[in-house]
Amino acid sequence: MPAPSWLRRAACSGLSGTLPGLHFRFCTVQKRPFADSTSQEAPWIVRASEANHQALAAESISKHGFVILKNLFDAEELKTLTAPATSKAEEIMSTLRSKRVSLGIGSRAGFREVCLRSPGRYDIPCEFKEFPSELLERIESIASKVLADTKSSAEAGRAQDLGIPGRAFAGLVRAQPKSEAQIWHADSPHSVPEHQGPHLLNVLVPSGSVTSEMGPTELVPGSHLLTNHLKDSAQFGTEILYQSESNSPQMIGSSEEPIAATMDAGSILIFDDRVLHRGGQNRAARDRDVTFFSYTKADFMPSTYYESVRTLKTYDHTAMAATIRSEFPGLRHGKDAPVLADGASGSQVHQSVLEAMMEQLRFGTANIGGSYDSSRRAEQAVASARSAMAHFLNCAKEEIAFGPSMTALVYHLSRAFRNGVAFAAGDNIVLDPISHGANVWPWVQLAKSNGVEIRWLPTHQDLSRCALDGSPDAVGAVVDHRTRLVAMGAASNGVGTAHDITSLCQRARDLSNGNAWTFVDAVHYAPHGHLDVQSIGCDFLACSPYKFFGPHAGVLYGRRATLESLPADRLDCSDNSLPSIENGNMSRWELGTQNYEALAGITAAVKYFAELGDRFGGARGATMTERIETGFHAICAHENELKRRMLEGLRSMPNMQVLGVADPEDVQHRTSTFAVAKRGLAAQELADKLCERGIWCTAGNHYASFWEKHGATAEGMTRLGLLHYNTLEEVDRILEALDHL
Known part of the structure; x- marks a missing residue:
């Protein structure tokens, strides 16, 4: 079978092949004189x-x-x-x-x-x-x-x-x-x-x-x-x-x-x-x-020497996608099966998640508080999910709250700020202009209701990158001692750009003299990279399990002291504390009866990441948190190859436009989600034509409003979202379809 035309063109244009990706930050070499160590007088x-x-x-x-x-x-x-x-x-x-x-x-x-x-x-x-x-x-x-x-x-x-x-x-x-x-x-x-x-x-x-x-x-x-x-x-x-x-x-x-x-x-x-x-x-x-x-x-x-828990002996991310595809019932198989390239809208559900949810519905349909088996199963579903997400985010289980969606949880939190934070004239809230609307409008409404100034994090001077400028000077231009909240996205769900949220959180604390809370929207980033709230240093973080192979639900992390002090909406009869054995593992931040089958599915989804760490990351025998982290290392290694192949192919097509990081050797600053446009085709028209050719994807602005400023129309672009179960062969099919339209 001859190589696809986009690949032949890439080879002729002298594009480099794939190289192992390195996740790093460069340091500035200090310009200071050095003594001559070989001097006899030394x-x-x-x-x-x-x-x-x-x-x-x-x-x-x-x-x-x-x-x-x-x-x-x-x-x-x-x-x-x-x-x-x-x-x-x-x-x-x-x-x-x-x-x-x-x-x-x-x-x-x-x-x-x-x-x-x-x-x-x-x-x-x-x-x-x-x-x-x-x-x-x-x-x-x-x-x-x-x-x-x-x-x-x-x-x-x-x-x-x-x-x-x-x-x-x-x-x-x-x-x-x-x-x-x-x-x-x-x-x-x-x-x-x-x-x-x-x-x-x-x-x-x-x-x-x-x-x-x-x-x-x-x-x-x-x-x-x-x-x-x-x-x-x-x-x-x-x-x-x-x-x-x-x-x-x-x-x-x-x-x-x-x-x-x-x-x-x-x-x-x-x-x-x-x-x-x-x-x-x-x-x-x-x-x-x-x-x-x-x-x-x-x-x-x-403590600063070898801490690694995985081994090269059993590491093999190259076999991951082909091996695990059969474990996702929603994926189609065979030569003519469609390519599911809309992972950014929601991932497919792992078989273990379906089984856990069915098990809960079959044997745990009750409410908590009873002295019988199905009630105990319901309470165990809550406790297990809270523990699983604590491992997933590296926090205390009491710092986890569940809800129907990330959007609902953010509005819930914003109401707590509105009722429990004493804003003053001259205060400001700093928002992320690249973010999904769920991380914008609740805070805009909070600012307006309290007469607080709204400021926006600056963006990279190369607007086509659709990236935040996290440099000290840029952040310092908008964050000051009157800043009360900085809300940012870990990655753009529209174009896939990933941001250095750890540095942003640190600078927000430093520049505000500790007065600003930091909130991270990690919904899009969660299936692509490990999230460690201790390392990130944020006060709040939200994500959605349906984006990382689980059920539709929302998860909120918050620092314990803040979750205890802010006023949460609740019924008068509801317990007003964080989860414990005494209160049935329920949180003051959770309204009404929880979705126990969804919580069972969340637990299974988190266990799946740990099993990836065992099977493809060489982490068998490590702790749960370490196994999850290692599973993400394997995912990142595979997705880096998908990203390079996609970007090399897109770069070889003169009529294609891509927003976000477009350099194949800079893939550590993006996820495997791509916003593309082809000359002469509207965004929805391009998506429709791709779907006709078996490339399932979507188009639109994806609930974000930055598009016109960054070189697209207000309607957004066609979005292709890949996950760890997608293969390099599927990337080639996508590129071939784009090339022939």
């Missing part, structure tokens, strides 16, 4: 040829936070020592390529076998037992002196009897060409306000010479004394451990110039893990490989 340089080099190295680590030990290994020894880590790295990187793995930044987004610490910088663990012990002894004799004031880790086993310090981590860091410098950070916290000896030592052994062009590790001398965020005088908190963009030597009060640890082959770098450091920018044309060994004191395990 006090942190110690030569291994010196008889007392071990004591001198320990002294430098204590004083400066690190030491560069020159010429510890000759060329053959270096090759022997680093070979296990290099071999493991080649194996793992080959697996990443063959399985088309998409990694996010951080160990929670990685695998036990590998994680992406920052763009282009991979950490690949390798067990200590793989390395030659006679060469490790040279390193461990120094680590023993530095960590000598406590016993070795019991986990070191027999090594403890030999005087070897606790072996924590070993492996290889590979920084690929063009990888940016990391953000300044320390690896673990001080445990007490007073400075003490190091908890953990990191030892870096480059595979060869590291020049300044290759981006050597950069360190701030003496900073191991200053990164103590437990001190009352500290101007920073635990963000120093997690690579916050605000981190800098100045922030911790350092006046020292950072040094770049350039090294000759055979030299090593040892540093106290509390020193402020970062991997440098690799401007060379080849990988920079550095083998690492970390040694710890007894009973210390830093």
Whole structure:
């Protein structure tokens, strides 16, 4: 079968193929002079040829936070020592390529076998037992002196009897060409306000010479004394451990110039893990490989190292769509089956959801409060759904409320604001101009009824992206100390653009001096990416299970203190508290009898995500929340391929227009929902013609009002919404139909 014309045209035009997607944010390299680490006068340089080099190295680590030990290994020894880590790295990187793995930044987004610490910088663990012990002894004799004031880790086993310090981590860091410098950070916290000896030592052994062009590790001398965020005088908190963009030597009060640890082959770098450091920018044309060994004191395990719960051994997102399609009764099968390309309007329901709802209707049709089986089943349906959504959003189950729809819940919440918040003249509410109307009109009505100014979040200067401009200056132009609410969408249901809601929530808090509540509409985003309200930092978030393979219903998350304090509409006879065993697991935010069969379906839908994490994400045995998160990693990896294929095809068609992020290599900023137009066809006409050709989709403005400003008509565009059960072959069918209309 010949390749479709859109694909042949893409190949002829020189478009690139698909690459693993990376979810990241770039950091700005600080423009600050660096000292020359190779200077003979540098006090942190110690030569291994010196008889007392071990004591001198320990002294430098204590004083400066690190030491560069020159010429510890000759060329053959270096090759022997680093070979296990290099071999493991080649194996793992080959697996990443063959399985088309998409990694996010951080160990929670990685695998036990590998994680992406920052763009282009991979950490690949390798067990200590793989390395030659006679060469490790040279390193461990120094680590023993530095960590000598406590016993070795019991986990070191027999090594403890030999005087070897606790072996924590070993492996290889590979920084690929063009990888940016990391953000300044320390690896673990001080445990007490007073400075003490190091908890953990990191030892870096480059595979060869590291020049300044290759981006050597950069360190701030003496900073191991200053990164103590437990001190009352500290101007920073635990963000120093997690690579916050605000981190800098100045922030911790350092006046020292950072040094770049350039090294000759055979030299090593040892540093106290509390020193402020970062991997440098690799401007060379080849990988920079550095083998690492970390040694710890007894009973210390830093929380910022490997936390990943999934494994590459059983990860295979490439088989997901073909495998799970049969589990969705609403999907058609066969060569002439239609392509369901309207996932943005609502997803198909998983078989387990149908079974759970039928089970509830069959055996749990009653109301709560009775001492009989069907009543107990009804109450259990409520409790289970609340617990499931708490895992789904990573919150307390008391912070979950259910309703008939997201729209109903937002109006419910807006009435609580109207009755329980004392707005004053000069206050303002900031809204999202890209959002669905359900995240606009309830707040507009709230503002009008209280005489509050309405402001709008700014949009990206490239209007065709249909994206919010979340930069500090842009947000600062509309959010101030009089802002009482900022309502934003996690992603546009009209064009698929995804927004950095975590940064927006943080900036809303900072710019309003903590006076603004933050509300996130996650209805469109929920089936495409993991939602963690703790990481997002929002006060409220709403979503709809019928968009993520469950029944029609609405879910609201709210911070417990706020849900308890705001006045919720209710009957006088209704309980006025949050869910508990005593009140039958009902919430003061829920009106009347709940839809128990829908709640049973919600529980099943959430369990389905966890099972995806087991089956295709390698997370079997992890916690429920971790399994769900891993299931989304597999979904994102597959949908990234769908997005690239679609955008490459659309870009090759001269008569096609697409709104939203259109770059195939920028897919992390959009979902797999596409707003398209073809020259000469109205939006509904294009949708009708596609439906005639078996591409089921819709057209319209999708309850949003931004279209004319961003290059479309008020009627909107044709919308093609794909989900994880759609295949690359279906994308090709869509593109072929668009090309031939």
